[in-house]
Amino acid sequence: MITTYTNLSDFDYLLPEKLIAKEPTISRDTSRLLIYQPNINSNCIGIFKDLHFHNIIDFIKPHDLLVFNNSKVIKARLFGNKITGGKIEILVERILNKNIFTCHIRSNKTIPVGLLICLPHELKIKVIKKVDGLFAVETQSEVDLFEYFEENGCIPLPPYINRHSNKIDETRYQTVYAKDYGSVAAPTAGLHFTQQLLDQIENKGAKLAYVTLHVGSGTFKPVSVENINEHKMHSEVYHIPQETIDLIKQSKQNGGRIIAVGTTSLRTLETCAQNNFKVNYGETDIFITPGYKFKIVDKLITNFHLPKSTLLMLVSAFAGYDEIKTIYQHAITNEYRFFSYGDALLLTRKD
Numbered sequence: 001m002i003t004t005y006t007n008l009s010d011f012d013y014l015l016p017e018k019l020i021a022k023e024p025t026i027s028r029d030t031s032r033l034l035i036y037q038p039n040i041n042s043n044c045i046g047i048f049k050d051l052h053f054h055n056i057i058d059f060i061k062p063h064d065l066l067v068f069n070n071s072k073v074i075k076a077r078l079f080g081n082k083i084t085g086g087k088i089e090i091l092v093e094r095i096l097n098k099n100i101f102t103c104h105i106r107s108n109k110t111i112p113v114g115l116l117i118c119l120p121h122e123l124k125i126k127v128i129k130k131v132d133g134l135f136a137v138e139t140q141s142e143v144d145l146f147e148y149f150e151e152n153g154c155i156p157l158p159p160y161i162n163r164h165s166n167k168i169d170e171t172r173y174q175t176v177y178a179k180d181y182g183s184v185a186a187p188t189a190g191l192h193f194t195q196q197l198l199d200q201i202e203n204k205g206a207k208l209a210y211v212t213l214h215v216g217s218g219t220f221k222p223v224s225v226e227n228i229n230e231h232k233m234h235s236e237v238y239h240i241p242q243e244t245i246d247l248i249k250q251s252k253q254n255g256g257r258i259i260a261v262g263t264t265s266l267r268t269l270e271t272c273a274q275n276n277f278k279v280n281y282g283e284t285d286i287f288i289t290p291g292y293k294f295k296i297v298d299k300l301i302t303n304f305h306l307p308k309s310t311l312l313m314l315v316s317a318f319a320g321y322d323e324i325k326t327i328y329q330h331a332i333t334n335e336y337r338f339f340s341y342g343d344a345l346l347l348t349r350k351d
Contacts, residue, residue, distance in 0.1 A: 004291055005289070005290045005316070005321055006289075007226060007227065007228070008223055008225065008227075008228055008308055009226070010321075011228075011307065011312050011313055012307045013307050013328055013329075015332065015338060016332070019335060019336065019337060019338050020160055020338055020339055020342075021337035021342040021343075022161050022162070022163065023168075023341060024169075024173075028053070028172070028176075028191060028192050028193065028194050029054040029193070029197050030053065030054070031052070031337070031343045031344060032051070032052055032336055032337070032343035032344070033051045033052055033056060033192075033345070034048065034049070034050060034051075034343065034345045034346070035048070036048060036049075036319070036330075036346070036348070038323065038350065045326060048330055050334060053192040053197075053343075054197060056192075056197070056344075056346065057197065057200050057201060057204065059346060060206050061205075061257070062205030063205065063207075063254040064206040064207070064251065064256045064257045064259055065206065065248060065250075065257070065259065066201060066206060066207070066261055066301075067211060067259065067260050067261060068175070068177060068193075068209070068261045068262075068265060069175075069190065069210070069211055069212065069213050069261070069264040069265045069268065070177055070178060070179040070211070070212055071178065071179075071180055071181075071183040071187060071212050071213060071215060071264070072178035072181045072183065073156070073173060073174055073178070073181075073184065073185070073186050074092055074146070074149050074150075074182065074183065075153030075155055075156075076091055076093075076153055076156040076184040077089070077091055077153055077156045077165070078090045078119055078120070078149070078153045079154075080117050080120070081117070081118050082115065082116070082118070083116050083118065086107060087107070088105060088107050088117050089105070089106040090104070090106075091103055091104040091106075091184065093134055093184060093217055094182075094237070095145050095146070095182075098142075098145065099139040099142065099143070099145070100128075100137070100138050100139075101136075101137060102135065102136050102137075103134065103135055103137060104133070104134065104135070104217065105117075105127070105135050111135060113129065113130060114126065115127045116140075120152040121148075121152060123139060123141065123143060124139070125137040125140065126140060146181050155170055155173050156184050156217075157340075158340050160306075160339060161340070173186050173191070173341075174191075175187065175191055175193065176193060176195050177198070177210070179210075179212075180212050180214075182214030182237065183215040183216075184215065185215040185219050185220065185340075186215070186340060187215060187262045187264045188262065188339075188340045189265075189301050189302045189303055189344060191341075207256075209243070209247045209248070210241070211244055211265055211269065212240075212268075213237070213265070213267065213268045213284070214236055214237045215236065216236050218233075219234075219310075219311070220306075222308055223308055223309065223310060228313065231287065233285040233287040233310065235283045235285040236264075236283065237283055238282065238284050239280065239281040240268055240272050240277075240280040240281070241280070245277050245280060248269075248296065257298040257299055258296055258298050258299075259297075259300070260300050260301070261301045262300075262301065263300070263305075263314050263315070266288075266297050266300055266314070266318070267288070268284070269296050270288065270295060270296060270297065272296075273295035274295065287313075288313065288317050288318075289314075289316075289317055290313070290316050290321050291317065292317045294349055297318075297349065299346065299347065299348055300315070300318055300319075300346075300347045301345070301346055301347075302315060302347065303338075303339065303342050303345065304331060304336065305339070312324070319347040323350065327345065327347075331343075331345075
């Protein structure tokens with residue numbers, strides 16, 4: 001009998017505050033790495049290996065394909081004020097065109113449509129619409145928004161880090177292979193990779209491929225309904241190049257494994273696989289929960305995720321619900337560091 005897990009409380013756990021990583025490690029690949037190897041011959045608990053991230057090379061084989069999300073984090077947090085002087089904080093969600101973007105706006109008063117906001121260097125924006133908790137705003141003068149945010153914004157650290165970003169975050173909350181601006185949160189599994197480690201992986205005979213999924217702030221949005229089937233997943237823009245599709249087919253033909261680096265890469269790959277790779281760009285709101293049948297990904301490199309989060313549901317679907325509970329308890333007992341700047345985990349798909 002297959003047990004289904006549809007209650008939000010099924011995905012809760014207690015995490016000591018001291019295990020939330022507030023700062024990055026001294027170097028990317030010295031973060032810890034938890035390897036869990038399931039016991040395929042019985043229902044007994046699998047084998048744990050407590051290592052460091054640079055040891056990931058020992059678990060990669062020739063013909064494997066590692067798929068990374070190359071989205072680049074926008075300096076999406078800006079501070080301004082109303083014409084009347086009241087302070088405003090903005091978190092950019094998505095740039096729609098050259099002068100319109102959507103965002104969250106924090107103020108001590110209600111934000112009406114039509115409100116004018118002053119941002120640094122005399123850029124004025126006007127609130128033109130509010131939909132599903134987001135504001136659409138329009139700049140009142142011509143400006144390259146990506147360039148403007150890069151010069152005037154701040155790195156949008158997750159709320160649980162609970163501090164302002166600094167110069168170190170501008171480098172470390174960005175992957176070394178980040179290319180296309182669009183995310184407001186880092187694809188954090190990739191933060192552990194150095195260029196040297198990427199070179200070592202290729203020298204071993206494995207291949208590297210890239211997809212783009214622009215991570216939205218919804219990744220931090222808690223699930224608020226007890227029946228998770230009623231949760232409305234946020235939508236994110238993705239693209240998977242033909243070169244990556246070809247490498248996936250080649251790797252499968254050669255007996256290699258598809259290793260997704262991060263849940264965003266996995267969600268992109270599974271979205272495209274659902275469409276038989278006939279549609280390789282668009283928006284995805286794929287919501288993966290226990291019972292989902294994975295079509296393409298064999299292994300997953302990921303960080304540890306928030307309680308009651310859609311990402312915890314995803315890894316529970318991938319590696320097994322009971323396995324994830326056991327893995328997380330091992331990580332807590334052994335004081336792994338959790339969340340965006342935390343340690344990593346290598347998971348094997350449970351078929």
